[in-house]
């Protein structure tokens with residue numbers, strides 16, 4: 001079932017074209033990522049989906065209704081960038097206050113427990129750490145028991161451990177049947193969490209694929225480095241169809257190639273009783289794919 005449908009979305013602020021032409025669909029139960037460089041139009045896109053901004057043209061439906069429909073308010077949970085609360089409000093007060101906005105709120109105590117906030121219920125917002133603030137804003141986005149949650153840059157500013165904890169949390173939210181739309185700058189995050197990713201660049205869709213599919217577009221090039229246990233003739237390896245380049249770097253050898261490169265190289269060396277010590281293999285990453293897709297004009 002399609003949960004979010006965006007068709008030819010366009011939005012400008014005065015002279016600035018924030019979104020030129022964006023289309024994609026999100027299916028029920030997916031974790032769908034929006035990736036793109038600064039100013040690409042990601043936040044504008046999700047704000048239009050959440051009904052917080054009106055599109056200039058194009059069509060957006062969420063759960064079969066037009067974006068902005070009042071009926072959607074309780075069915076979409078939104079955690080947006082810079083959703084700062086007042087410094088003096090306590091965690092408990094914020095949770096109670098937001099609960100009152102919804103007809104069928106989740107049990108805020110349970111949510112606070114799931115998000116590791118129980119010990120902080122009496123703490124004022126201004127005294128929370130970055131990670132705790134982030135977890136509270138996720139809790140507030142989930143208070144209404146939404147069917148769709150929109151999370152914008154949810155782990156920006158978090159340390160690596162807090163980021164990993166948040167990833168586990170997001171997977172847990174999906175397991176409850178919530179469809180998730182994530183805006184992120186972190187490739188590793190997108191790769192780990194998202195079923196599919198749309199890359200937006202300069203207000204338009206640059207690519208839409210699974211993380212693996214995007215990586216494949218960056219090319220199949222691989223780089224192997226190792227120290228051979230005994231000298232051998234370069235031709236032994238350069239004759240392989242998988243090998244494109246071979247170079248010597250002191251005692252180490254670097255090979256660039258594609259296909260089943262590692263297996264081909266190791267098999268040939270093994271035949272001559274040569275061991276490849278200190279072996280490393282580099283493959284294209286989502287970072288490479290991102291740069292490849294959004295590079296220059």
Ligand SMILES: Nc1ncnc2c1ncn2[C@@H]1O[C@H](COP(=O)(O)OP(=O)(O)OP(=O)(O)O)[C@@H](O)[C@H]1O
Pocket residue numbers: 013016017018019036037038039040041042043044045
């Ligand atoms: N309220 C606004 N008024 C005027 N221009 C805006 C406004 N909001 C965004 N813009 C401009 O629209 C463009 C797209 O901004 P948007 O915030 O949607 O991009 P983004 O991809 O979310 O960027 P970032 O990754 O930096 O958050 C940018 O050029 C931005 O400066």
